Amino acid sequence: MRSAVEAWSLKVHIFLGLYFLFFLWLFCLSGVVLNHPKWRIAGFWSERKQISSELPISRPAETDDFLAARSLMRHFDMLTLQ
Amino acid sequence: MRTRINSLTRDLHLYIGLFLSSFVILFAASVILLNHPDIPLATVIESKTDRVNVDLPTGLDRLQGMERVQRARQVLRQAGVSGEIGFVSYSAAEGSISIPVSKPGYEATVSVKMDTGLASITRRKTGFWNAIIYLHKMPGPHLANIRGNWPVVRVWGWLADATAWLLIFLSASGVYLWVVLRSERHFGLMLLVVGMISSVGALYAICG
Numbered sequence: 001m002r003s004a005v006e007a008w009s010l011k012v013h014i015f016l017g018l019y020f021l022f023f024l025w026l027f028c029l030s031g032v033v034l035n036h037p038k039w040r041i042a043g044f045w046s047e048r049k050q051i052s053s054e055l056p057i058s059r060p061a062e063t064d065d066f067l068a069a070r071s072l073m074r075h076f077d078m079l080t081l082q
Numbered sequence: 083m084r085t086r087i088n089s090l091t092r093d094l095h096l097y098i099g100l101f102l103s104s105f106v107i108l109f110a111a112s113v114i115l116l117n118h119p120d121i122p123l124a125t126v127i128e129s130k131t132d133r134v135n136v137d138l139p140t141g142l143d144r145l146q147g148m149e150r151v152q153r154a155r156q157v158l159r160q161a162g163v164s165g166e167i168g169f170v171s172y173s174a175a176e177g178s179i180s181i182p183v184s185k186p187g188y189e190a191t192v193s194v195k196m197d198t199g200l201a202s203i204t205r206r207k208t209g210f211w212n213a214i215i216y217l218h219k220m221p222g223p224h225l226a227n228i229r230g231n232w233p234v235v236r237v238w239g240w241l242a243d244a245t246a247w248l249l250i251f252l253s254a255s256g257v258y259l260w261v262v263l264r265s266e267r268h269f270g271l272m273l274l275v276v277g278m279i280s281s282v283g284a285l286y287a288i289c290g
Contacts, residue, residue: 014266017256018274022281024253028246037226075190 095255098248105245112218115211128207134193136160136201142179143172143196147227153229161203163190164213166232169225185234187213193202217242 035040060071117119137160139153151167158164158181165185181192188207195202208216214283221229221239230236260270 014256014260014270015273018251018260018270019251019277019280021257021274022278025250026281028249032243032246034223035221035242039222040110042223073282 084262086221088259091255095252095259098252102245102248102252105241105251107243108214109218109275112214116218118289122280123209123211127209131204133201134161134201134203138168138194138196138199139238142170144172151228151231154179157181157194157201158192162199163192163203163205164221164232165190166230166235167215167228169228184216184217185232 005031033039036042055076056070057075060068062068093176094229113137136157139156142150142153142157145153150170154167154170158167163183165188168182168184170181172177177196179194179196180263181194183190187210189206191204192201193204218240220235230239241279255275260266
């Protein structure tokens, strides 16, 4: 019984470790970068690309703020991830 | 030679893993709380306000960055408050200076009238769960010029970094052991590839 649990634990350890390997590296590296905002790699703000536009809109019919924002995003085709 | 390297890698994998386990549990629990702010937690358990007279150091209203924080620390010592100092703000209109202070499970705001030196200190105990959320976010990307002005946060920053780097080592040594021990080859390889596609795919979908 005990050896079966150990064997099962080892398999789970290996399989979960392999599946989440790249997620783990992603979160570890992003965590380190977040803790070191003075590093050059973390200095995105000065190198950002910003586009400002002024476009006409029609007042959304929705009264709820969230739904109104959604409506404007739909109007500007901002709902899809690009 | 190879057996020695394998044995050393296995020992390091095991002992570093055991050392990191409590840190990993702390970061895992706090990230769930951060991702689910609707989980009911006691945000402010206790709050009280005291007043005390303090001697204001010169230049507190004019200085910036770490110099201002160092002067603010002199005020905190007189007020009996310790912790990480946040953004110190001076209001010329009100003639007062506000010093926010935090540490795990605790927040305080010390507001000082510049003309009288009367400090109003509001202390709040925020509880255990907010303490681990605080540790998760510290030192973090904000207020880079003054962050780590409290030694505990500075040391915690080193530990958080060490946790991240050692986790990378731990996972790399795990992959090494998986390769040399030749266990669960095919299914393991499939999971590794699926995991890579999932993580890169998620990253691309969100940021691409």
